[in-house]
Amino acid sequence: MFRRGSDRAGAVHGPAHTVLAAVLPPAAVPVGVVPVTAGGTTSAMFRPRTVGEAVEMLAAAHDSGAAVALLGGGTDLVPALRSGERAAEVVVALRRVLELRVRGAGADSLTIGAGVTYTDLAGWSLSPGLARAARVVGSVQIRNTGTVGGALGSARPAGDLLTFLTAADAEVLTTSPRGSDRLPLPRFLAEGLAPDALVTAVRLARPGGPQVYLKIGERQAAYPAVVSCAVLVDRVRHRLTCAVGGVGLLPARMEAAERYARDEVDWSTGTVSSAAARRFGDLVVEAATRITPALPAGPRGSAEYRWHAAGVLAGRAFARCLHVTAPPASGPVGDFAAGGQP
Amino acid sequence: MGGEAVSGGIGRSVRRPDGPDKASGVFRYAGDLRVPGMLHARTLRSPHPRARLGRIDAAAARRLPGVAAVVTAADVPGVATYGLIVADQPVFAAAEVRYAGEPVAAVAAVDVATARRALAAIEVDYEPLPPSTDPERVLAADAESLHPAGNLFREIDIRHGEPGVDGPVVVEDRYVVGMQDQAFLAPEAALVSPAADGGVDLLVATQWLHSDREQLAACLGIPENLVRLTLAGVGGAFGGREDVTLQIHGALLARATGAPVRIAYDRVESFLGHPHRHPARMWFRHTATADGELVSVQANVVLDGGAYASSSPAVLANAVTHAAGPYRVPHTRLRGVAVRTNNPPCGAMRGFGVPQVTIGHEAQMDRLADALGMDPVELRIRNAVRPGDVLPTGQVLGAPLPARELIQLVAARPLPPPPTADVTGLALPGGLPAAAEPGRVRRGVGYALAYKNLLFSEGMDDSSAARVRLDLTDDGTPRVRVHSACAEVGQGFVTIAGQIARTELGVEQVVLAPADTAVGSAGSTSASRQTWMSGGAVRGACVAVADRLLARVARAADLPAEVVEAPRRTLRIAAGHIVGVEAGLRIGIADALAEGPIEADYTFHHRRTTALDAEGQGDPHVAFAGAAHRAVVDVDIDLGLVRVVSMALAQDCGTVLNPLSLRGQVEGGTAQGLGLALMEELITVDGVVVNPTFHDYLLPTIADVPDLDFVAVTEPQPDAPYGVKGVGEAPTCTATPAIVAAIRAAVGRDLRRVPVRPQDLVDLPTRPDLPTGSDLPTGSDVPAGVDVPTRAGVDPAGGASTA
């Protein structure tokens, strides 16, 4: 359990700290090297105030050979440390790094600091789709605590933010002793983060049209997604992107369905036929069945169900982003919402 | 006794004394207890569902600084095994581990982190063996025996009426129920202190102090009087604390170290550490006349008891004796087995075998109604049992059991308004995040009727003792002190005991002594029994105290000898006074107590029942309580997501002692049944639980459970104190099948598996709801000459309803 808040400087705990104290800039140490016990391991916790300090601490810890963990909101990390699933001799807590808690808008992009919480995002009018994805995360406690950096660090197969960012062609901004870097989300996820680097922000384009995020689980609220789906429309560039979470090890882009949409949508009016909407869902199911590696069978939702549900969610999200023409008798979406049968 | 004008008597919604503390987070649960100098204990568990256990080397763990003791099977001085009914479970696995999560060793250290490190330092040689996890295979002739006691915990075969008599309408199918967990919120914890006299003192969250004591003493090899238990704050139980879990381990460590030991489980261990609700595989065959009279019911139930017996034999008796439901059936053949596998042990959980069979018999009733073209409520009304009917065990049903009235009442409750097209958010299946299409949502309504036995069955004399003392406080006000070993696990004995004492003794101030083993056993807080049994004991002790008090007053007032002997004819207690109208007497209770306090003990027994004979006949159950639920659900038919829109419940409650507590019990029971219907399932893969956290084992939240529309039927139970009935279990039995029935009505497909999963409600290439290759009887097993429809489970189109 974390014992926080002691500002008593330099409580020496374990070799990691002794080594680090020698290397670290003096300013960094007094703000709290707090011995923490989580699970079976005792760690030293550092609380940098700037990204620069954080990087120095990371690098020093890394050089000393200590196992380091970055701490955002701790909603994933703390349970993992407690259960022994992860071990860390050094914890670098990012809460006090104010520059990570900033979100901002440029002419055509949005930048969101790694320390921004779901609650911070949930009311953000500049990105209604993202706000919506943030609003359906966990419970209010998780939204108040969980951060964007943590969502990227954990990279859950059906992480809500991750699914949305995957559809949004987001870029990940990182900083390490070698400087700052900026790489597309898929590359970040494929390559992983260097042990002495941290995520400082994500960047995505300003919305260019409707964005819909849907997720399903097995109760009415506060559930982890079994399947999730984000559809983002860019009316200016005539693009529609779609990502599905909960099928593969990471959220996946539905490229065939996206190409189909690009050709089928009447971009001058933003309309599409109901047959096209149905076909869109079917294409998502086809793509979902081919995602490799597939998520191993878990406690809930068979693979077949996940594929099916991905198609239904994609069909619905698609229809909500566009005007569907020639609605069938059973209602505007009734006909194709059941689509997505393999 | 007339306790008029004393507030807080029976029938009032007296608030729980621990309510504010619990609501504000300051209540001390067992896990919150600390004493200076105590050690922290943790448990080492087998990761394998089945393995031969070789060497256990704890030398390195013992050498770690801060480690005080490591105990294993070799350190158990007394009997090596324990158990609620049969002692077949090793304190620590010795030669073989039989389930994943079975304790192998325990460690006490200066802090939790050191204890954890010590666990990691214990070297255990496991030689994994192939686990037997299919409950339908372990009784096969060639199946390996998993324990010296064999793989069969119990078999019951009830034959009633004539074999082979059938009605023309036949409905037959198989049903599967998954493993529900009690999932109480405060994990197992105890504080165990060694005592100077060689004994141990335990502060522990349990359901049955005296049963724990008996098992502890046997395994520790010391007399029971040296094992003293006091109930610590219990955060939920639901049957999951009826078995011993960490008690013996903690006591061994306290005795080994000579220091107080805090032993506790974390959430994952809690999911592994206590027995769960039995998963069931069931086959039913119902036949009826063309106008809907049940003619015969056959059932075959397989309960997976997991690695050890726990209460499996008793759970099975409940399941089988209730398998035909609260219906009059002339001809029954109800069979069942509880078997040993290498799955997690299963035992007591709210409903105790009845929820499983209710899921089966109620699904059958709906399908029978379909086959008959009859309304499901009408079919139930027509067949509902009445007092005086003979049950499948030959037991004559006692009054009251208003089964017909219950189903009629619940069916008459107003229905919720139909779904509107513009409904959004939480009001749709899947809630806000799913944002379902209102146009793709279908509504369904379903009913379930059940009865559940009250108190222990089959000849058990599960009596309850209580001690009541009436004395004066320092400032001279009368006070009642009630001492009972009844475990308060949330059911409300803490209010009921005071209400009874106030009513009987006319004294407002009542204190409840801590529940402990210094007084006689109150029996288990289970089987819907404590208000009846321990309430009866408290009442009996209060009456004895009152009799002595009145006799004392009569004597003091020089009333005739016959009044002193039977003072209640002349004197009564009314609001702090003893009043004798004819004798012109009125004296304050405080004055009568000046001479000294009055104390009395009382032991309450329920009526005797009998065991089942070879034909499954007898008088096994003390009494029953009935319940009927109506569920209304909305289903997103594309995604298979379900939202429960409304729940109505009519329940046979007997006299209501505390309306607020009653409401708590029936709402909780409904929520727990809802959980089983839709989401609560511990999933095992090759015997290993894969979802032992609240992230993956989903409990219903406030967003999932609608307000309960509740009607109590309050016909008094004649042989119970004040006419009470137990109320906690019956609604759990009916909530699940009512919801399943409502889903079935919404989606138009037969459902054979509980919990119902989204994947069971949509069209997928394969239908995964039943295990394949099952040994449960199907058509081939029914009496010759009966035309049996399609085999269920093989026919993916489902259904075996024919008319």
Ligand SMILES: Cc1cc2nc3c(=O)[nH]c(=O)nc-3n(C[C@H](O)[C@H](O)[C@H](O)COP(=O)(O)OP(=O)(O)OC[C@H]3O[C@@H](n4cnc5c(N)ncnc54)[C@H](O)[C@@H]3O)c2cc1C
């Ligand atoms: C009860 C509960 C419900 C949840 N529900 C949901 C849900 O509905 N949807 C959902 O998507 N998730 C859910 N989660 C998961 C989790 O809360 C989120 O993914 C969250 O974003 C994690 O953020 P955090 O700040 O708490 O991360 P932490 O736990 O602090 O860290 C998570 C990981 O990221 C790393 N990390 C943290 N910050 C950085 C950084 N700046 N750079 C690099 N690595 C970093 C950590 O080292 C760690 O490996 C839930 C979790 C819980 C406990």
